Amino acid sequence: MTAAAGWPRIDGLVYGGDYNPEQWPRETWDEDMALMREAGVTLVSVGIFSWAMLETSEGEFDFGWMDDLLDLLHANGIAADLGTPSVSPPAWFFHRYPQARVVDKDGTVMGFGSRGMASHASPEYREAIVRVATALAERYADHPAVVMWHVHNEYGVPVAEDFSPRAVASWQAWLQRRYGALDALNAAWGTAFWGQRYAEWEHVVAPAATPSIANPAMKLDWARFTDDQLRECFRLERDAIRAHASQPVTTNFMAHQSWNTDLWKWAQEVDVVADDHYLWSPDPDAHVGLALSADLTRSVAGGKPWMLMEHSTSAVNWQGRNTAKRPGEMRRNALTHLGRGADAIMFFQWRASRSGAEKFHSAMLPHAGPRSRVFREVVELGGHLKDLAEVQGSETVADVAMLYDWESLWAQDLEWRPSDDVQFRERMRAFYERLWRDNVTVDFAHPEHDLSRYRMVVAPASYLLTEAAAANLTRYVESGGTLVVNFFSGIVDEHDAVHAGGFLAPLRDALGVTVEEFLPLREGETATVAWGDDGPVVGSDVWQEDVQVHGAEVLATNASGPGAGMPAVTRHAHGSGAGWYVATRLGVDALGTVFSGAYRDAGIVLDGAPETLEVVTRRGPDADFVVAANHGDEEARLPVAGVDLLTGDGSDDGFTVPGGGVAVVRVARASEGTGA
Missing domain, CATH: 2.60.40.1180 (Golgi alpha-mannosidase II)
Known part of the structure; x- marks a missing residue:
């Protein structure tokens, strides 16, 4: 198949990784080229952390080494994903512009010597990133090796929030654009509570350290503002590149592993969606989390092929216990990403670094060299991807959608919620894993998206649900869809204000229930759920609710706990479809009983494959x-x-x-x- 529009001009599936030759003597580059050809590498990302070597002082550029590198790559048939180095400004920049440093919520100024150190609100930083992006695009727009542009690196990691004076001024301007008048802001934030009403724009503070918790509506808007600031900086660089170059522009997301960026919005800004994914070592089933992130990335890409920009050949370096991948595991990981829509399989990084914070991070060419098991597996995988070239451009198809909203994540994870044990990511993983075990392929969708093509929609964590989203879900059920909603959903609107009518009120028609009161369990406390008169009894924990039934059928009841005798699982026929509600926390196994009934409603037949x-x-x-x-x-x-x-x-x-x-x-x- 041919490559999708906006895809880098490379035949077949893309294979490679980050390449940082500036860390090595020139003679090593020739060895790298030979080994890359042996491994089947077709694309490398270069220049991402090279600002200090490209712009040696303000306005003074040294492109000689980059010229040599790109020429060498082209001579060896290897394409370049040319990075802009804005993630790591050089020492001279911070010496000249100390006011551009990030300030954390406690007022601590972040120092030089790491990465992600600059304030995205700083006009000096913004001017500098446009200057370096422009210089690179002017010089390399027509270089035959350059097939793609890579702006920045992992936006929001490790720093997204900034409480510097420049950021606070930008925040106040952002709020004026959003609300227009202070009366509208005061109403949205509910500032009558705790006497927080504002009379002047310059009095509006950022949610830095406060004696008690800050206004949650303000913190939710702060998360939106922070995301917008990052995206503004991306657009500045992207547009500077596009003024001179025609190759596609991207940046690397971290789907489900970073929470500062709303990828539904970010995906609209890039020419091709790219993602970084790393296994979480404490998770014995980390391959399930891998599948979740891959499906989420494909979904924000609109179902189109996407790029796995980074993953690891073996261990990473930044977790508490960095477990190595066993023989064959890297191959399984890579081909799982391929199955879930990735047309590019890339790693961090090509050659393991001898110095610096990531010297214990695995690489395609490890410290043990080309005779190592890891390199042999890298070469084997490169051969596989050549054999699989015809897969390029095909699309993964799903019958089930899972709702994922970063704004709901931001709101739910704020302080002073009914239970610290109710977490967005935990429920997202539990519901996804149930579907994964059943071999049901999942797309992710925003609650306001068109859901009509899905047989079943699952909402594991929809704490924040707008009126428009609730109406969308209700229409979906009316039109014949099967909707499964988890507890603590439909609670607040876009301002983190409880919906008029109470908990779950916007979904009353679709689900046939509302919630009168939350009944969270104490830490470590467990309960049971009984299905009908002669059905199974399963364990539950963390959460129960006082559910009020408005036409729904009660399928399971809390057999113990503070909600004993109250509904635990309900089903409501509405229009041509059905709305299911789960009012207690069920584990992955216990969710199987809920989903088996929902599958019947949706007409989904499982393939019977073993869970492994x-x-x-x-x-x-x-x-x-x-x-x-x-x-x-x-x-x-x-x-x-x-x-x-x-x-x-x-x-x-x-x-x-x-x-x-x-x-x-x-x-x-x-x-x-x-x-x-």
């Missing part, structure tokens, strides 16, 4: 590509007919996927044969 065999399908114009990754130790059966593109073997009755193995099977359309 992750199966996802990409659809091309002429064939489907079934990617099956076995995360267990025992072999598993994949009952599809076709050709395994990794081995070339064909079968009319299915394939056996060994423990730890992967199969990528081309499945012909019904009107075609199954030949290779």
Whole structure:
């Protein structure tokens, strides 16, 4: 297949990683080129942390080494994703402009010597990033190696919030644009509470350190403002590049692993969506979190192919216990991303650094060198991606959508909520894992998106739900959809104000219930839920509610706990569809009973594959590509007919996927044969 519009001009699936040759003597570069060719590398990201070497003093540029690097890459058939180095301004910048440093909420000024140190509100910083982006674009817009531009690096990591005087002034201007008049701001923030009413714009403070908690509506707007500040800086650099260059422009997101950026908005600003993902070592099922992040990235990309800009060949360096990947695990991780829509598989980084904070981070070429197991697996993966070139451009299709709203995350995770144990990410992971175990492929969607094409919509954590979103969900159920809503949803509006009519009021028609009172459990306390008169009894914890029924059918009841005898799970027929409500915290296993009923309503039939065999399908114009990754130790059966593109073997009755193995099977359309 051909590459999508806006995709870097590279044939086949993209393979490579971050390359930082400025850390190495010139003779090492030639060795790198030979080893990259051996591994099948087609794209490297360069220059991301090179500001000090490119602009040696203000307005003085040294491009000699970058000229040599790009020429060398082109001569070796390797393309460049050219970075702008705005994530790490040089020492001379902070010496000249100390006022551009970030100030945290306690008033501490962040010093030089790390990354992400500059205030995004600083006019000096903004002028400097436009200058360096412009200089790079003017020089390299027509260089044959440059196929893509990479602005900044992981916006919001490690610093997003800034409480410097410049940021506070920008905040006040942002609020004036948003609300127009102080009366509107005071109403939105509910400043009559605790006597917080503002009479002058310059009196509006930022939510820095306060004796008690700051106004939650203000903190929610502060999160929006912070996100907007970051995105403004991205647009400045992007537009400076576009004034001279025509290649696609991107930046690297961190879907579900960073919370400062609303990726629904960010995805509208880039030419191609790119994401970084790293396994979380304490999680024994970290591959489930990988799948979640991949599905979320594909979703913000509008279902189109996306780039895995960074992941690791083995261990990372920044977690408390950085576990190494076992043989074959990197291959499974990479091909799982591929199955969930990634047409580029890239790593941080090509060659492991000898110095600096990330010297213990794994790399494509580790400290152990090219004879290492990791490098052999890197070469093997490069060969696989060549064999899988025909997968490029195909799209992953899902029948189920899970609602994901960064503004709801920001609001729910503020202080003084009914229970510290109720967390956005925990419920998102639990509901996703239930679907993952059932081999149900998931798209993510904003609550106000068009949901009509999905058989089932799941809302694990919709604490903040606008009236427009609630109306959208109600129409979805009326039109025949199956909606599953978790507790502590539909509570507040976009200003973190409780909805008129009380908890869950906006979804009363769709769900047939409202909530009179929250009944959180004490720390460590557990309870049980009974399904009907003779159904299973399952465990629950953390949360129960005093649910008021308005036409819904009670399917399960709290058998113990503060809500004993009250509804735990309900189903409401509304229009042509059904709305399910879960009023207590159920674990992944117990959620299976809820979802089995919802699947029946939605007409979803499970494939019966073992839980260890992750199966996802990409659809091309002429064939489907079934990617099956076995995360267990025992072999598993994949009952599809076709050709395994990794081995070339064909079968009319299915394939056996060994423990730890992967199969990528081309499945012909019904009107075609199954030949290779």
